[in-house]
Amino acid sequence: MNAPPKTEVPIIEPQQLADADGLLFGFPTRYGMMAAQFKAFLDATGGLWRTQQLAGKPAGLFYSTGSQNGGQETTALTAVTQLVHHGMLYVPVGYTFGAGMFEMEQVKGGSPYGSGTFAGDGSRQPSKLELEQAFHQGKYLAGIAKKLKGEV
Numbered sequence: 001m002n003a004p005p006k007t008e009v010p011i012i013e014p015q016q017l018a019d020a021d022g023l024l025f026g027f028p029t030r031y032g033m034m035a036a037q038f039k040a041f042l043d044a045t046g047g048l049w050r051t052q053q054l055a056g057k058p059a060g061l062f063y064s065t066g067s068q069n070g071g072q073e074t075t076a077l078t079a080v081t082q083l084v085h086h087g088m089l090y091v092p093v094g095y096t097f098g099a100g101m102f103e104m105e106q107v108k109g110g111s112p113y114g115s116g117t118f119a120g121d122g123s124r125q126p127s128k129l130e131l132e133q134a135f136h137q138g139k140y141l142a143g144i145a146k147k148l149k150g151e152v
Contacts, residue, residue, distance in 0.1 A: 006117050009016040013108070014044040020144030023088070024138060025079070026062040028119065032071030033078045038105060042082045055087030058148060060141045061114040062134060068107070076113030093137045100133055108133075 017023060027038035033043075044057050056093070063075050076092075083090050094112050095101050108129050109116030115134040116125040127136070146152050 004013050014041060014048065017045065018048055020057065021149060022091075022141050023054075023143055024058060024062065025059065026064075027075075027079075029063050029065040029071050029075040032074035034075060045086070049086055054086055056148070057086075057088050058091045058141055058144045059088040060091045060093065060137060062110075062116060062137060063114060064117045064119040065109065066119055066121070067078050068109075070118070072109060072116045073111050073113055075109070089148075091141050093133070093140060096140055097133050100129055100136075103129060110134075116142040 025038070027034045030036065033039075044109045045054070061076050061079050063072055063079075065072050065075070080090055092113050093110070093115060100108075101110075106127060106129060107118060108127060109118045109128065110133050115130065115137045118124060143152070
């Protein structure tokens with residue numbers, strides 16, 4: 001909402017999701033749910049749903065909120081329904097990030113449901129710890145995708 005547009009970032013079309021071995025969806029939170037813009041993107045995957053092209057794919061979630069009480073966990077819980085209807089395999093980060101999950105000395109977003117950050121008014125950048133958790137989540141999901149493809 002207050003973030004500047006990122007014109008250098010390619011835009012994916014919903015049909016391209018079928019080509020992925022695994023999916024990690026990230027979006028801002030609005031009132032404890034994914035932003036309407038991302039919900040609209042997922043709503044455009046009806047053709048993929050009808051043909052079950054995303055069924056069996058591992059998928060995870062990450063998110064940002066404007067504050068510490070901005071609904072990160074409820075956002076994940078309400079977003080899981082999108083994965084379920086497609087038959088995707090929800091892969092939460094759980095507590096696999098180790099000690100970083102228990103950090104109490106710094107402000108850190110995220111939860112066992114997925115990585116997260118607190119964006120504030122849009123000017124706060126993710127902390128080093130938040131970025132490390134996000135990197136861990138991506139690596140973790142990629143490892144599961146490889147296992148499911150029989151590449152391990």
